[in-house]
Amino acid sequence: MSTTGTGTEVSAELLEEGRRAYALDREHVFHSWVAQGGFEPMVITRSEGSHVWDGQGRRLIDFSSQMVNTNIGHQHPKVVEAIAEQARKMCTIAPAHANPARSEAARLIAELTPGDLDHVFFTNAGADAVEHAVRMARLHTGRRKVLSAYRSYHGGTDLAINLTGDPRRFANDHGDAGVVRFMPAYPYRSYFGSATAEEETERALRHLEDTILLEGPETLAALILESIPGTAGIYVPPPGYMAGVRELTRKYGIVYIADEVMAGFGRSGRWFSVDHWDVEPDLMTFAKGVTSGYVPLGGVAISDAVYETFRDRPYPGGLTYSGHPLACGAAVATINAMRDEGMVEHAAWLGENVLGPGLAEIAQRHRSVGETRGLGCFWAVELVKDRETREPLAPYGGSSAAMNEVVAELKSRGVLPFANYNRIHVVPPLNIEEAEARRGLEILDAALEVADRHAG
Numbered sequence: 513m514s515t516t517g518t519g520t521e522v523s524a525e526l527l528e529e530g531r532r533a534y535a536l537d538r539e540h541v542f543h544s545w546v547a548q549g550g551f552e553p554m555v556i557t558r559s560e561g562s563h564v565w566d567g568q569g570r571r572l573i574d575f576s577s578q579m580v581n582t583n584i585g586h587q588h589p590k591v592v593e594a595i596a597e598q599a600r601k602m603c604t605i606a607p608a609h610a611n612p613a614r615s616e617a618a619r620l621i622a623e624l625t626p627g628d629l630d631h632v633f634f635t636n637a638g639a640d641a642v643e644h645a646v647r648m649a650r651l652h653t654g655r656r657k658v659l660s661a662y663r664s665y666h667g668g669t670d671l672a673i674n675l676t677g678d679p680r681r682f683a684n685d686h687g688d689a690g691v692v693r694f695m696p697a698y699p700y701r702s703y704f705g706s707a708t709a710e711e712e713t714e715r716a717l718r719h720l721e722d723t724i725l726l727e728g729p730e731t732l733a734a735l736i737l738e739s740i741p742g743t744a745g746i747y748v749p750p751p752g753y754m755a756g757v758r759e760l761t762r763k764y765g766i767v768y769i770a771d772e773v774m775a776g777f778g779r780s781g782r783w784f785s786v787d788h789w790d791v792e793p794d795l796m797t798f799a800k801g802v803t804s805g806y807v808p809l810g811g812v813a814i815s816d817a818v819y820e821t822f823r824d825r826p827y828p829g830g831l832t833y834s835g836h837p838l839a840c841g842a843a844v845a846t847i848n849a850m851r852d853e854g855m856v857e858h859a860a861w862l863g864e865n866v867l868g869p870g871l872a873e874i875a876q877r878h879r880s881v882g883e884t885r886g887l888g889c890f891w892a893v894e895l896v897k898d899r900e901t902r903e904p905l906a907p908y909g910g911s912s913a914a915m916n917e918v919v920a921e922l923k924s925r926g927v928l929p930f931a932n933y934n935r936i937h938v939v940p941p942l943n944i945e946e947a948e949a950r951r952g953l954e955i956l957d958a959a960l961e962v963a964d965r966h967a968g
Contacts, residue, residue: 522557522569530557530567544668545680554923559586562944564928572923573952575940576930580742580774580890581800584849585941591806591845598841607634607834614835617843621802621813624783624847627792629813633827634835638773638799639667641810642736644829645795646671648812649734649767651828652821657727659720659735659766661696663744666736666771675736678744679909692732694723696741697753700883700894701902709750717756729764734795739785742774743932746892748885754789761794767818770796773810777801778850778942781860781888788887794818802843809839850942859888859942862949867891867938870953880905880963891938893956898968904934905966914966921959927952 534555543551555567562585563571577583584591598613605611618632633648635641646658660666662677673681674689677696695703697716704715724732737757740748761768770793775785779801782788786796795818799810833839850856863886871884871891882896882904895905895918906912915931922929922936930937936956940949 522565526557526565527567527569530555533557534567554928561585561587562941562948566923570926572926572928573940573944573948573955574928575922575938575952575956576928577889577939577941578805579800580779580930580937580939581805583778583801583942584804584846584855585943588804588846588849590849591804591842594845595806595838595842598838602837604833605837607830607832611835611837611840613837613840613844617835617840617847620844620847621798621811625796625813626784626786626790628816629793629796630816631814631819633812633814634840635799635810635812635831636808636833636836636839637667637810638771638797639669639672639810640831641773641797641799641812642666642672642675642769642771643669645769645797645812646675646734646736647829648795648814648818648821648827649769652818653733653765653767655731655733656690657692657732658690659692659694659723659727659732661737661741662693663696663698663747664738664741664771665743666738667773692723692727694720696737696747697749698745698747699750700747700885710752713750713752713756716753717760720757721760724760724764724766729766732764732766734767734769735761736769736771738771738773738775739788739791740775740780740887740890742890743937745894745932745935746886746890746937748887749789754786754791758791758793767795768793772796773799775890777847778856778859779888779939780886780890781856781863783856785887802846803839804842804846806846807836807839807842809836809843853943855942862942862944862946863888863891866946866949867953870950871938874953874957874960877957878960878964878967880960880967886938889938889940889942889944893936893938893960895934895936895960895963895967897966905963906934908933914963917966918959918963921962922955925955925959927955927959929956 556564558565622630660675664677666672666675673684699712706712770786776798794815796813803809875881875884882894897903906915919931
Protein backbone atom coordinates (compact mmCIF):
# COMPACT_ATOMS: atom_id res chain seq x y z
CA MET A 513 0.00 0.00 0.00
CA SER A 514 1.13 3.55 -0.73
CA THR A 515 0.25 6.31 1.73
CA THR A 516 -0.57 9.73 0.31
CA GLY A 517 0.40 11.66 3.42
CA THR A 518 -3.23 12.50 4.16
CA GLY A 519 -4.26 9.26 5.75
CA THR A 520 -5.58 7.79 2.50
CA GLU A 521 -4.02 4.67 1.06
CA VAL A 522 -3.78 3.54 -2.54
CA SER A 523 -3.47 -0.15 -3.25
CA ALA A 524 -0.52 -1.73 -5.02
CA GLU A 525 -2.97 -2.97 -7.66
CA LEU A 526 -4.11 0.59 -8.38
CA LEU A 527 -0.52 1.78 -8.66
CA GLU A 528 0.26 -1.01 -11.10
CA GLU A 529 -2.85 -0.16 -13.08
CA GLY A 530 -1.54 3.42 -13.30
CA ARG A 531 1.86 2.26 -14.57
CA ARG A 532 0.22 0.15 -17.25
CA ALA A 533 -2.06 3.04 -18.23
CA TYR A 534 0.95 5.30 -18.71
CA ALA A 535 2.79 2.77 -20.86
CA LEU A 536 -0.24 2.17 -23.08
CA ASP A 537 -0.96 5.89 -23.30
CA ARG A 538 2.54 6.62 -24.59
CA GLU A 539 2.28 3.79 -27.08
CA HIS A 540 -1.19 4.48 -28.49
CA VAL A 541 -2.83 7.77 -27.40
CA PHE A 542 -2.55 10.94 -29.48
CA HIS A 543 -2.96 13.96 -27.19
CA SER A 544 -4.43 17.37 -27.98
CA TRP A 545 -2.54 20.68 -28.07
CA VAL A 546 0.96 19.18 -27.50
CA ALA A 547 3.88 17.77 -29.43
CA GLN A 548 3.59 14.03 -28.93
CA GLY A 549 7.22 12.98 -28.54
CA GLY A 550 8.26 14.58 -25.26
CA PHE A 551 4.88 14.66 -23.57
CA GLU A 552 4.68 13.04 -20.13
CA PRO A 553 1.06 13.03 -18.97
CA MET A 554 0.17 12.80 -15.32
CA VAL A 555 -1.55 9.53 -14.49
CA ILE A 556 -4.76 9.82 -12.50
CA THR A 557 -5.85 6.54 -10.94
CA ARG A 558 -8.70 7.69 -8.73
CA SER A 559 -10.88 10.72 -8.04
CA GLU A 560 -13.35 11.64 -5.34
CA GLY A 561 -14.89 14.92 -4.23
CA SER A 562 -12.34 17.71 -4.58
CA HIS A 563 -9.37 15.36 -4.89
CA VAL A 564 -7.54 13.20 -7.41
CA TRP A 565 -4.81 10.60 -6.89
CA ASP A 566 -1.82 10.46 -9.22
CA GLY A 567 0.22 7.50 -10.43
CA GLN A 568 2.49 7.66 -7.37
CA GLY A 569 -0.47 7.47 -5.00
CA ARG A 570 -0.35 11.14 -4.00
CA ARG A 571 -3.63 12.89 -3.23
CA LEU A 572 -3.98 16.36 -4.73
CA ILE A 573 -6.58 19.07 -4.24
CA ASP A 574 -8.15 19.57 -7.65
CA PHE A 575 -7.87 23.33 -8.10
CA SER A 576 -8.44 22.86 -11.84
CA SER A 577 -11.79 21.05 -11.83
CA GLN A 578 -10.03 19.22 -14.67
CA MET A 579 -11.05 21.31 -17.70
CA VAL A 580 -13.01 23.65 -15.40
CA ASN A 581 -15.97 21.31 -15.77
CA THR A 582 -16.23 19.05 -12.68
CA ASN A 583 -18.37 21.70 -11.01
CA ILE A 584 -19.89 19.27 -8.50
CA GLY A 585 -16.59 17.49 -7.83
CA HIS A 586 -15.67 13.93 -8.66
CA GLN A 587 -17.87 10.87 -8.26
CA HIS A 588 -20.92 12.61 -6.79
CA PRO A 589 -22.96 9.59 -5.65
CA LYS A 590 -26.35 10.93 -6.79
CA VAL A 591 -25.11 11.61 -10.30
CA VAL A 592 -23.21 8.33 -10.56
CA GLU A 593 -26.37 6.47 -9.54
CA ALA A 594 -28.51 8.48 -11.95
CA ILE A 595 -26.22 7.52 -14.84
CA ALA A 596 -26.39 3.87 -13.83
CA GLU A 597 -30.17 4.01 -13.50
CA GLN A 598 -30.50 5.66 -16.91
CA ALA A 599 -28.26 2.96 -18.41
CA ARG A 600 -30.54 0.29 -16.97
CA LYS A 601 -33.59 1.97 -18.54
CA MET A 602 -32.31 3.25 -21.89
CA CYS A 603 -28.69 3.65 -22.96
CA THR A 604 -29.35 5.34 -26.29
CA ILE A 605 -32.08 6.29 -28.71
CA ALA A 606 -32.11 8.27 -31.97
CA PRO A 607 -32.48 12.03 -31.50
CA ALA A 608 -35.69 12.18 -33.57
CA HIS A 609 -37.52 10.39 -30.73
CA ALA A 610 -38.62 12.17 -27.60
CA ASN A 611 -37.30 10.57 -24.44
CA PRO A 612 -37.86 11.42 -20.77
CA ALA A 613 -34.23 12.23 -19.94
CA ARG A 614 -33.80 14.76 -22.74
CA SER A 615 -37.20 16.36 -22.16
CA GLU A 616 -36.53 16.82 -18.44
CA ALA A 617 -33.02 18.15 -19.04
CA ALA A 618 -34.38 20.71 -21.50
CA ARG A 619 -37.07 21.77 -19.03
CA LEU A 620 -34.58 22.27 -16.21
CA ILE A 621 -32.16 24.21 -18.39
CA ALA A 622 -34.95 26.44 -19.73
CA GLU A 623 -35.99 27.20 -16.15
CA LEU A 624 -32.49 28.51 -15.41
CA THR A 625 -31.63 30.44 -18.55
CA PRO A 626 -32.27 34.19 -18.69
CA GLY A 627 -34.97 35.84 -20.75
CA ASP A 628 -36.88 33.75 -23.27
CA LEU A 629 -34.17 31.18 -23.96
CA ASP A 630 -36.78 28.47 -23.63
CA HIS A 631 -35.73 26.08 -26.41
CA VAL A 632 -32.68 23.80 -26.24
CA PHE A 633 -30.72 22.12 -29.05
CA PHE A 634 -28.40 19.51 -27.56
CA THR A 635 -24.89 18.89 -28.84
CA ASN A 636 -22.01 16.73 -27.65
CA ALA A 637 -19.79 19.52 -26.29
CA GLY A 638 -19.09 23.24 -26.30
CA ALA A 639 -17.33 23.50 -29.66
CA ASP A 640 -20.18 22.02 -31.64
CA ALA A 641 -22.62 24.13 -29.62
CA VAL A 642 -20.74 27.18 -30.89
CA GLU A 643 -20.77 25.83 -34.46
CA HIS A 644 -24.55 25.38 -34.35
CA ALA A 645 -25.23 28.71 -32.65
CA VAL A 646 -23.38 30.52 -35.44
CA ARG A 647 -25.20 28.47 -38.07
CA MET A 648 -28.53 29.42 -36.50
CA ALA A 649 -27.56 33.10 -36.39
CA ARG A 650 -26.46 33.10 -40.04
CA LEU A 651 -29.67 31.46 -41.19
CA HIS A 652 -31.78 33.72 -38.97
CA THR A 653 -30.22 36.93 -40.30
CA GLY A 654 -29.20 35.93 -43.81
CA ARG A 655 -25.75 37.39 -43.08
CA ARG A 656 -22.36 35.69 -42.79
CA LYS A 657 -19.77 37.60 -40.75
CA VAL A 658 -19.38 37.01 -37.01
CA LEU A 659 -17.77 39.33 -34.48
CA SER A 660 -15.46 37.68 -31.95
CA ALA A 661 -13.09 39.11 -29.36
CA TYR A 662 -9.36 38.71 -29.17
CA ARG A 663 -8.24 36.87 -26.00
CA SER A 664 -11.10 34.39 -26.24
CA TYR A 665 -11.62 30.67 -26.67
CA HIS A 666 -14.63 29.07 -28.35
CA GLY A 667 -13.57 25.49 -29.12
CA GLY A 668 -11.36 23.29 -31.25
CA THR A 669 -13.54 22.43 -34.26
CA ASP A 670 -13.04 24.26 -37.55
CA LEU A 671 -15.29 27.30 -37.14
CA ALA A 672 -14.95 27.40 -33.34
CA ILE A 673 -11.15 27.57 -33.50
CA ASN A 674 -11.38 30.33 -36.11
CA LEU A 675 -13.70 32.25 -33.78
CA THR A 676 -11.15 31.80 -31.01
CA GLY A 677 -9.06 34.88 -30.34
CA ASP A 678 -5.88 33.37 -28.94
CA PRO A 679 -2.80 31.79 -30.56
CA ARG A 680 -4.27 28.31 -30.66
CA ARG A 681 -6.13 29.31 -33.80
CA PHE A 682 -3.04 30.40 -35.76
CA ALA A 683 -2.30 27.07 -37.43
CA ASN A 684 -5.93 26.73 -38.55
CA ASP A 685 -6.76 30.35 -39.41
CA HIS A 686 -6.84 30.98 -43.16
CA GLY A 687 -8.83 34.19 -42.94
CA ASP A 688 -11.85 32.81 -44.80
CA ALA A 689 -14.19 31.84 -41.96
CA GLY A 690 -16.13 35.11 -41.96
CA VAL A 691 -14.74 36.16 -38.56
CA VAL A 692 -14.18 39.80 -37.61
CA ARG A 693 -12.26 40.36 -34.37
CA PHE A 694 -12.41 43.22 -31.91
CA MET A 695 -10.48 44.17 -28.80
CA PRO A 696 -12.25 43.21 -25.56
CA ALA A 697 -12.57 45.19 -22.38
CA TYR A 698 -9.61 43.98 -20.31
CA PRO A 699 -8.79 46.55 -17.61
CA TYR A 700 -5.47 45.03 -16.45
CA ARG A 701 -3.97 45.02 -19.95
CA SER A 702 -6.12 47.72 -21.53
CA TYR A 703 -5.84 48.08 -25.28
CA PHE A 704 -7.27 51.56 -24.99
CA GLY A 705 -4.91 53.18 -22.46
CA SER A 706 -7.64 53.27 -19.84
CA ALA A 707 -6.80 54.28 -16.28
CA THR A 708 -10.18 53.36 -14.75
CA ALA A 709 -12.89 50.77 -15.23
CA GLU A 710 -15.23 53.49 -16.43
CA GLU A 711 -12.79 54.58 -19.12
CA GLU A 712 -12.28 50.97 -20.20
CA THR A 713 -16.01 50.42 -20.64
CA GLU A 714 -16.53 53.64 -22.59
CA ARG A 715 -13.51 53.17 -24.86
CA ALA A 716 -14.06 49.45 -25.47
CA LEU A 717 -17.69 50.05 -26.45
CA ARG A 718 -16.70 52.92 -28.74
CA HIS A 719 -14.15 50.63 -30.40
CA LEU A 720 -16.75 47.89 -30.83
CA GLU A 721 -19.26 50.26 -32.41
CA ASP A 722 -16.58 51.63 -34.72
CA THR A 723 -15.77 48.07 -35.77
CA ILE A 724 -19.44 47.37 -36.49
CA LEU A 725 -19.80 50.51 -38.58
CA LEU A 726 -16.58 49.98 -40.49
CA GLU A 727 -17.48 46.35 -41.26
CA GLY A 728 -21.05 47.20 -42.24
CA PRO A 729 -23.82 46.23 -39.81
CA GLU A 730 -25.85 44.71 -42.64
CA THR A 731 -23.08 42.11 -43.15
CA LEU A 732 -22.82 40.97 -39.52
CA ALA A 733 -24.84 37.93 -38.43
CA ALA A 734 -23.70 37.57 -34.84
CA LEU A 735 -21.43 38.66 -32.05
CA ILE A 736 -20.11 35.87 -29.83
CA LEU A 737 -18.62 36.72 -26.44
CA GLU A 738 -17.62 34.71 -23.39
CA SER A 739 -19.54 36.24 -20.50
CA ILE A 740 -16.37 35.84 -18.43
CA PRO A 741 -13.49 34.64 -20.61
CA GLY A 742 -12.09 31.38 -19.23
CA THR A 743 -8.80 30.05 -20.57
CA ALA A 744 -8.15 33.52 -22.00
CA GLY A 745 -7.68 34.92 -18.51
CA ILE A 746 -10.85 35.12 -16.39
CA TYR A 747 -10.93 38.88 -16.88
CA VAL A 748 -14.29 40.01 -15.51
CA PRO A 749 -15.94 42.67 -17.70
CA PRO A 750 -15.98 46.13 -16.12
CA PRO A 751 -19.33 47.63 -15.02
CA GLY A 752 -21.57 48.60 -17.91
CA TYR A 753 -19.65 46.73 -20.59
CA MET A 754 -21.93 43.73 -21.02
CA ALA A 755 -25.06 45.89 -21.06
CA GLY A 756 -23.38 48.11 -23.63
CA VAL A 757 -22.52 45.16 -25.86
CA ARG A 758 -26.11 43.96 -25.70
CA GLU A 759 -27.39 47.44 -26.59
CA LEU A 760 -25.13 47.59 -29.65
CA THR A 761 -26.24 44.19 -30.92
CA ARG A 762 -29.87 45.24 -30.61
CA LYS A 763 -29.18 48.59 -32.27
CA TYR A 764 -27.67 46.98 -35.35
CA GLY A 765 -29.78 43.81 -35.55
CA ILE A 766 -26.90 41.48 -34.71
CA VAL A 767 -27.58 38.16 -32.95
CA TYR A 768 -25.84 38.13 -29.56
CA ILE A 769 -24.42 34.71 -28.65
CA ALA A 770 -23.33 34.37 -25.01
CA ASP A 771 -20.66 31.68 -24.67
CA GLU A 772 -21.27 30.14 -21.25
CA VAL A 773 -19.48 26.86 -21.92
CA MET A 774 -16.98 27.40 -19.10
CA ALA A 775 -18.55 30.32 -17.23
CA GLY A 776 -21.98 28.73 -16.85
CA PHE A 777 -23.70 26.37 -14.44
CA GLY A 778 -22.62 28.06 -11.24
CA ARG A 779 -18.94 28.61 -11.96
CA SER A 780 -19.01 32.35 -11.17
CA GLY A 781 -21.53 32.14 -8.34
CA ARG A 782 -24.61 32.54 -10.55
CA TRP A 783 -26.26 29.89 -12.68
CA PHE A 784 -24.96 31.76 -15.73
CA SER A 785 -22.39 34.51 -15.72
CA VAL A 786 -24.55 36.85 -17.83
CA ASP A 787 -26.85 36.92 -14.80
CA HIS A 788 -24.33 39.16 -13.01
CA TRP A 789 -25.27 41.92 -15.45
CA ASP A 790 -28.94 41.05 -16.15
CA VAL A 791 -28.13 40.49 -19.82
CA GLU A 792 -30.47 38.43 -22.02
CA PRO A 793 -28.78 37.03 -25.15
CA ASP A 794 -30.44 35.73 -28.30
CA LEU A 795 -28.52 32.44 -28.16
CA MET A 796 -26.44 30.90 -25.40
CA THR A 797 -23.98 28.04 -25.65
CA PHE A 798 -23.33 25.70 -22.72
CA ALA A 799 -21.51 22.46 -21.91
CA LYS A 800 -18.94 21.40 -19.26
CA GLY A 801 -20.71 22.03 -15.94
CA VAL A 802 -24.16 20.95 -17.16
CA THR A 803 -23.11 17.36 -16.39
CA SER A 804 -19.99 18.20 -14.37
CA GLY A 805 -18.18 16.48 -17.22
CA TYR A 806 -19.41 13.03 -16.17
CA VAL A 807 -20.89 12.38 -19.63
CA PRO A 808 -20.19 14.73 -22.58
CA LEU A 809 -23.04 17.15 -23.29
CA GLY A 810 -23.41 20.63 -24.72
CA GLY A 811 -26.15 22.71 -26.22
CA VAL A 812 -27.60 25.94 -27.50
CA ALA A 813 -30.36 27.74 -25.61
CA ILE A 814 -32.51 29.54 -28.18
CA SER A 815 -34.69 32.63 -27.88
CA ASP A 816 -38.24 32.78 -29.18
CA ALA A 817 -37.25 35.05 -32.09
CA VAL A 818 -34.61 32.67 -33.39
CA TYR A 819 -36.84 29.67 -32.75
CA GLU A 820 -39.57 31.21 -34.93
CA THR A 821 -37.17 31.23 -37.91
CA PHE A 822 -37.24 27.45 -37.81
CA ARG A 823 -40.87 26.85 -36.89
CA ASP A 824 -41.81 26.11 -40.51
CA ARG A 825 -38.31 26.00 -42.02
CA PRO A 826 -36.22 22.87 -41.43
CA TYR A 827 -33.05 23.47 -39.46
CA PRO A 828 -30.20 22.03 -41.57
CA GLY A 829 -28.18 20.41 -38.82
CA GLY A 830 -28.09 17.56 -36.36
CA LEU A 831 -25.97 15.04 -34.50
CA THR A 832 -26.29 11.30 -33.97
CA TYR A 833 -25.98 11.77 -30.22
CA SER A 834 -28.00 14.98 -29.81
CA GLY A 835 -29.67 14.72 -26.41
CA HIS A 836 -28.10 11.35 -25.62
CA PRO A 837 -30.09 9.74 -22.77
CA LEU A 838 -27.06 8.97 -20.59
CA ALA A 839 -25.80 12.54 -20.96
CA CYS A 840 -29.21 14.07 -20.33
CA GLY A 841 -29.77 11.80 -17.33
CA ALA A 842 -26.46 13.07 -15.95
CA ALA A 843 -27.55 16.67 -16.61
CA VAL A 844 -30.82 16.21 -14.74
CA ALA A 845 -29.04 14.70 -11.75
CA THR A 846 -26.31 17.35 -11.80
CA ILE A 847 -28.71 20.28 -11.88
CA ASN A 848 -30.84 18.75 -9.13
CA ALA A 849 -27.78 18.07 -6.96
CA MET A 850 -26.59 21.64 -7.44
CA ARG A 851 -30.01 22.97 -6.44
CA ASP A 852 -30.58 20.61 -3.53
CA GLU A 853 -27.12 21.21 -2.04
CA GLY A 854 -26.95 24.96 -2.70
CA MET A 855 -23.75 24.69 -4.72
CA VAL A 856 -24.23 27.91 -6.69
CA GLU A 857 -24.78 29.85 -3.49
CA HIS A 858 -21.77 28.12 -1.93
CA ALA A 859 -19.61 29.09 -4.90
CA ALA A 860 -20.66 32.72 -4.50
CA TRP A 861 -19.89 32.56 -0.76
CA LEU A 862 -16.49 31.03 -1.37
CA GLY A 863 -15.62 33.75 -3.85
CA GLU A 864 -16.66 36.55 -1.53
CA ASN A 865 -15.28 35.16 1.73
CA VAL A 866 -12.45 32.75 0.96
CA LEU A 867 -11.00 32.81 -2.56
CA GLY A 868 -11.26 36.55 -3.27
CA PRO A 869 -9.88 37.78 0.06
CA GLY A 870 -7.33 34.97 0.22
CA LEU A 871 -5.95 35.73 -3.23
CA ALA A 872 -5.84 39.45 -2.43
CA GLU A 873 -3.67 38.69 0.61
CA ILE A 874 -1.44 36.44 -1.51
CA ALA A 875 -1.01 39.26 -4.04
CA GLN A 876 0.24 41.57 -1.30
CA ARG A 877 2.88 39.05 -0.24
CA HIS A 878 4.29 38.17 -3.65
CA ARG A 879 5.98 40.55 -6.07
CA SER A 880 5.34 38.06 -8.89
CA VAL A 881 1.57 38.58 -8.68
CA GLY A 882 0.40 41.33 -10.98
CA GLU A 883 -3.31 40.91 -10.37
CA THR A 884 -5.89 38.51 -8.98
CA ARG A 885 -9.42 38.65 -10.36
CA GLY A 886 -12.59 36.62 -10.57
CA LEU A 887 -15.99 35.73 -9.15
CA GLY A 888 -17.37 32.67 -7.36
CA CYS A 889 -15.06 29.70 -8.00
CA PHE A 890 -13.58 31.31 -11.11
CA TRP A 891 -10.30 33.15 -10.41
CA ALA A 892 -7.02 33.95 -12.12
CA VAL A 893 -3.62 34.84 -10.66
CA GLU A 894 -1.63 36.76 -13.26
CA LEU A 895 2.10 36.29 -12.73
CA VAL A 896 4.57 38.91 -13.91
CA LYS A 897 8.29 39.56 -13.96
CA ASP A 898 7.74 43.19 -13.07
CA ARG A 899 4.65 44.75 -11.51
CA GLU A 900 5.35 48.16 -13.02
CA THR A 901 5.81 47.04 -16.63
CA ARG A 902 3.44 44.06 -16.22
CA GLU A 903 5.79 41.91 -18.27
CA PRO A 904 4.28 38.41 -18.02
CA LEU A 905 6.13 35.50 -16.43
CA ALA A 906 5.48 33.56 -19.65
CA PRO A 907 4.89 35.02 -23.12
CA TYR A 908 1.43 35.32 -24.60
CA GLY A 909 0.73 32.03 -26.33
CA GLY A 910 3.52 30.12 -24.61
CA SER A 911 5.04 28.91 -21.38
CA SER A 912 8.38 29.42 -19.66
CA ALA A 913 10.80 27.65 -17.37
CA ALA A 914 9.59 29.87 -14.53
CA MET A 915 5.94 28.87 -15.03
CA ASN A 916 6.91 25.21 -15.32
CA GLU A 917 8.69 25.48 -11.97
CA VAL A 918 5.64 27.04 -10.33
CA VAL A 919 3.33 24.31 -11.66
CA ALA A 920 5.75 21.58 -10.53
CA GLU A 921 5.94 23.13 -7.07
CA LEU A 922 2.17 23.22 -6.74
CA LYS A 923 1.88 19.56 -7.70
CA SER A 924 4.66 18.50 -5.35
CA ARG A 925 2.89 20.25 -2.47
CA GLY A 926 -0.48 18.65 -3.23
CA VAL A 927 -2.43 20.93 -5.58
CA LEU A 928 -3.39 20.14 -9.17
CA PRO A 929 -3.49 23.57 -10.86
CA PHE A 930 -4.96 24.94 -14.06
CA ALA A 931 -2.19 26.92 -15.74
CA ASN A 932 -2.34 28.89 -18.98
CA TYR A 933 0.48 31.09 -20.29
CA ASN A 934 1.47 33.32 -17.35
CA ARG A 935 -1.53 32.56 -15.16
CA ILE A 936 -2.60 30.13 -12.49
CA HIS A 937 -6.36 29.73 -12.48
CA VAL A 938 -8.01 28.94 -9.16
CA VAL A 939 -11.10 27.02 -10.26
CA PRO A 940 -12.01 24.32 -7.71
CA PRO A 941 -15.30 22.41 -7.63
CA LEU A 942 -18.20 24.59 -6.50
CA ASN A 943 -18.82 22.34 -3.50
CA ILE A 944 -15.26 22.25 -2.23
CA GLU A 945 -15.20 22.50 1.56
CA GLU A 946 -14.00 25.77 3.03
CA ALA A 947 -11.07 24.08 4.80
CA GLU A 948 -9.87 22.46 1.57
CA ALA A 949 -10.16 25.74 -0.33
CA ARG A 950 -8.08 27.48 2.34
CA ARG A 951 -5.54 24.67 2.28
CA GLY A 952 -5.23 25.04 -1.48
CA LEU A 953 -4.58 28.76 -1.08
CA GLU A 954 -1.91 28.05 1.54
CA ILE A 955 -0.14 25.75 -0.91
CA LEU A 956 -0.42 28.35 -3.68
CA ASP A 957 1.01 30.96 -1.31
CA ALA A 958 4.03 28.77 -0.61
CA ALA A 959 4.53 27.78 -4.26
CA LEU A 960 4.63 31.41 -5.39
CA GLU A 961 7.95 31.80 -3.62
CA VAL A 962 9.28 30.05 -6.73
CA ALA A 963 7.68 32.68 -8.98
CA ASP A 964 9.10 35.48 -6.85
CA ARG A 965 12.62 34.33 -7.66
CA HIS A 966 11.94 35.22 -11.28
CA ALA A 967 10.37 38.61 -10.54
CA GLY A 968 12.17 41.89 -10.09
